[in-house]
Amino acid sequence: MQRSTGVNPAASRRRVRFAGIDRDAECTERETIFQGARRAGVRVVGACGGRGVCGTCAVRIAAGEVELLDPPGPHARAQLANGWLRACLARPLGDCLVELSPRSLAPVARAEVEGAGGAAVEPAPAVRALTVALPRRRSPRGVADAARLLGALGDPSVARIDLGVLRELPTQLRASGWRAAVCVRGDEVIAVDAPGRRTLGLAVDFGTTNVAGFLLDLTTGVQLASLGIENPQAAYGADLVSRINHAVRAPDGAAELRRAAAGAVGALAHDLCAAASAQPREIVDVAVCGNTAMHHLLLELPVAQLGRAPFVPALEAAADYKAREVGLALAAGAWVHVLPNVGGFVGGDHVAALLATETQWDAGTSIVMDIGTNTEISLVHAGAIATVSCPSGPALEGGHISCGMRAAEGAIERVRIDGGRIEAQTIGGAEPVGLCGSGVLDAVAEMRRTGLLDARGRIQPGHPAVHDAGGRRALALAPEVMFTQEDVRAVQLAKAAVRAGIDLLLGEAGLAERAIDRVLIAGAFGAYIDVQSAIACGLVPALPVERFVQVGNAAGVGVRMALASVALRERARRIAQRCRYIELGSLAGFQQTFLGRIGFD
């Protein structure tokens, strides 16, 4: 068997230690520090995705040697000021100790992490915490530690002790003077520590590109910290199909992807706990949502049948497994709850978004949509939920766009075209280095409004910023940032897919567009778009803007709710059961509807 992709484990590895943040990465001899850092889940900004453009992956080499790669263009260089280097242009020649610029240490990315809305949650965690003092022995016969602990709990329904906990128990009880902070889940003791330990939970929104984590105090329901990192599975392919292929074809591929996923959750646990002065072993419960492929790769479930029609998941229902079974080192007996999926293309992240937005649904008709590489759309009407998944591609998130980048400093997020003048507003007001999702949408909307695009999406000549390089037209939004004809085409395909999904859901329900009382737009991209631009592009129906609500990372809100409350897990389960999944490809007329939505009429 041959490995189809990914990293050759036999190649000699270089260890890169990041001083100050207590983290390590490994690089193969062909990898840059940036690539190694991403794979290890180290939070380097790298807004341009490692293209050598943005300079937001600045490192200094404290020890060890690196080779500098050629910069990509005349304006870029591997060296930055004051001895800083671009990590994406530095390849370790051996083990290195590097300093990461504070500016390049990814902050909590609001767009990825935070979400608005979500009902206030009454904590009802799956794990009970209590502190016990074990009675002194009364007979010379040694009573087993397990029996003394269970006796002290005084609850006959608690009858089992996790094997990992039991392995630590004798030492733990003696070290803490026979007083213990105990966590119980159902009939099982899942953690024993010295009194004073906190009872923490970790909620994870596991996206294809980004992984957002939220650390909660389970006793109070209070969020202690939140953080977004890149999904290190990207080392095995940026898109789902490459990763599924790797899992199916490479020897040990599925295990590699599971380890990468577990590594990301572990990195989040580490960093979130550091931010909250806590220890990962205080985390006793985890809730995870993700699309169905991410869900399967995290649990190391087979994905071969997910990659081909009829796209059957191995597991759809919510499930609970021991955290160690997926390779997570948290509290000895910690559990992981995975939210239910709706189908091969609608995962627990959409269920979490529905859970988070349920209180905002209109009594009449609502649309809940999470715009991304796949855009999941639910139509809630008359007590029923119909759900589709549209293959919108990465364009709306700035992916596969020639100068696309994530929403970070230097990304153009707003575009206004005023005659010959082009106004490009960037995140943080920095020099423009690329274009993020909301900027992409704005660019198309403004080009269409000003006639720079015709109804079929062709860039028109004559504007001073429209260049024509080798017969391929492009609009220069900034000196380094071009928006090309191919970019326009990518947006057209994306918006047509989303809009066709909405059309077909309405058609199935026998509803007209104007019947939609509310459109809840979830997701990182959806949080920052200009709704008018989305309407102008034809991505969403032309409804009064007050019917649109941008709810941010609703999946993140939903998974936190599920972490905090077993009642809400049950609610999520019921929502998932109510969802009637409609396979777009199976619908007569999808292709025609899609083609009808390609243009800008």
Add this chain to the structure above:
Amino acid sequence: MQRSTGVNPAASRRRVRFAGIDRDAECTERETIFQGARRAGVRVVGACGGRGVCGTCAVRIAAGEVELLDPPGPHARAQLANGWLRACLARPLGDCLVELSPRSLAPVARAEVEGAGGAAVEPAPAVRALTVALPRRRSPRGVADAARLLGALGDPSVARIDLGVLRELPTQLRASGWRAAVCVRGDEVIAVDAPGRRTLGLAVDFGTTNVAGFLLDLTTGVQLASLGIENPQAAYGADLVSRINHAVRAPDGAAELRRAAAGAVGALAHDLCAAASAQPREIVDVAVCGNTAMHHLLLELPVAQLGRAPFVPALEAAADYKAREVGLALAAGAWVHVLPNVGGFVGGDHVAALLATETQWDAGTSIVMDIGTNTEISLVHAGAIATVSCPSGPALEGGHISCGMRAAEGAIERVRIDGGRIEAQTIGGAEPVGLCGSGVLDAVAEMRRTGLLDARGRIQPGHPAVHDAGGRRALALAPEVMFTQEDVRAVQLAKAAVRAGIDLLLGEAGLAERAIDRVLIAGAFGAYIDVQSAIACGLVPALPVERFVQVGNAAGVGVRMALASVALRERARRIAQRCRYIELGSLAGFQQTFLGRIGFD
């Protein structure tokens, strides 16, 4: 940290493949083939324990090179006839392929494995087996495999699927045409296979020296095969104290011992399944009994506090864990049930022996004793059970006896002294090469009867077979087999410990010896002793012989009962709770009683 004992993993390893039986062993550069085979649980007879005497570890080298070690005496040689070598005198110089003589492939050792008695068991296994056909899909939407399977089971109480099973499920269902043999335990699916798979269980009596395994068809309760092998933990010390020390002090020591234990269970599963034309993955449930230290080492529970007063176990109660959590590769979701312990020195093996013999207890007063390195004795009287553990040492099993050996071909098992003539009967009628437990007891009894021992246990001169080598007297039972003054002393200490235990139990209950209505003698040694000899030695009270019943490996019978029936697991649990453990050391008068039983009056 330094390793106190055991094998240095850094030393270069030689792989020894045993042709024909599909098994591998690894040897360090200092180890013989015999030692490697023992550690790997390969069933080499090696009756003399690898002393180069018996010739029952014959191998032929098919490929590779070995170094021959010096034989131990003038009669021994490394080479046997026809190109066979003694494995205990052959040290691999590199990887080898060896052929094990059919005669040296350990047969089922009856004495270790089989036990008499035990009520006929109505099968009531923990695992339910059923065969289902999954309904064809009715909608184009792909229903998740998990949901289809649970739906086909049609039992809403079964709601979970083991993660290991789930990982195999999609492939399994498609390969078997959507028909499946399913095993359910409680609310969880623990195995899915093609129809026709059997539902097997493995019962294990995990002794310090020997490990006996029994393969059962759980549906019928029928035993398919049984087998005894040496405990490969012996590589880390023959006795419990050495192993506890290794687990406590050596880095990774506890994990090494757990792996060795799991390796033994795995080897039993492999060989038993081979004998029954089955696969280890058909084993869905395991029941294990052992002394408390073996129990802890198998589960990798800490043993530091087991090795010092007050000898507190981490876990005493019966418990169930996933087989993979202790390193066993059986059915994907197989479980292990460990029988309850009674205390630090009375383990689940004694509970199993009590379970097996319960129907044979007299309505009046019974003694149940399992003679071994520790001899556990229970006095059952008036509905109560009082239990002691006597540190009898290995002498009664032929251990620490100069020519002691296990009960295998060539072992002297019966001794009669008739004037100047000594009659030594061996197992299998072979040339005598050593002395097993029953032979040891016979030798002492006959020497005492014929006046070759005085009341204090001193060997008397004058008999033609009594030699005097360097002031240390010994009786030659055969040309190669001496029984020395030290051997007699070892037996005296052993029998005094056992007898003092009986005395003190009777004293606690206010009973006289004659009140004992039945003595149930369990264990490999106990199965073959001559009760008259035991009485003559003073090992057991001088009661009418018809009150004695030799029940063989009652622990093995009991653990099989617990495997076959959850009702009997509950019964074992209640028996363990009824046992009142008496720490001999805590009793005033133990030392005096012990000393009073040293002699032969």
